[in-house]
Amino acid sequence: MKTIHEFLFFAIAGVCGFVVDTAVLYALTKALGPFYARGVSFVAAVLATWLINRAYAFRKRRSALTRRREFLFYLVLMLAGGAVNYGVYSWLVLSYPLVQQHLIIGVAAGSVAGMLINFMVSRFLLYRHTAGQ
Numbered sequence: 001m002k003t004i005h006e007f008l009f010f011a012i013a014g015v016c017g018f019v020v021d022t023a024v025l026y027a028l029t030k031a032l033g034p035f036y037a038r039g040v041s042f043v044a045a046v047l048a049t050w051l052i053n054r055a056y057a058f059r060k061r062r063s064a065l066t067r068r069r070e071f072l073f074y075l076v077l078m079l080a081g082g083a084v085n086y087g088v089y090s091w092l093v094l095s096y097p098l099v100q101q102h103l104i105i106g107v108a109a110g111s112v113a114g115m116l117i118n119f120m121v122s123r124f125l126l127y128r129h130t131a132g133q
Contacts, residue, residue: 002060003123009057010119013049018111021045022104034093034103041107042082043075050074053122061127070126077121081114088113 024041025034032040050071063070089110092099099106 006057006123007119010053010122011115013052013057014111014115014118016052017045017049018107020048021111022107025103025107029103034100035090038086038089038107042086046075046078046082047071049078054127058122058127060130062129063126064129074122074126077126078118080121081116081118083114084117085110085114 021041021044024044025037028037028040031037053074054070063073065073087110089106092106092109093103
């Protein structure tokens with residue numbers, strides 16, 4: 001039951017990350033293009049989801065790391081799902097004019113594709129210890 005609770009909060013954090021990701025992407029696309037802007041927006045989304053996940057989804061778990069190291073480890077772990085996320089996004093942007101005109105479609109598809117991977121690495125690698133251990 002705990003894992004379902006954690007996954008629900010992780011999904012809520014993912015929605016917040018999606019909003020951050022999309023907002024930063026649209027803010028930077030004209031200056032950086034849709035691919036470099038997506039790299040920056042991904043890092044912004046990782047920061048947002050880390051803050052939310054450590055406060056809510058995994059609040060009863062510990063990473064045994066300092067906050068700085070925890071964020072860096074979280075960022076590295078998110079690169080697994082991020083690679084899937086970015087791959088789906090890039091494929092859709094390059095393949096479909098509709099997605100080129102509405103980048104949010106690619107962001108959404110990529111986010112869903114990477115979410116399960118990101119949850120698994122967060123839950124079972126970073127936040128694997130309960131608060132009392």
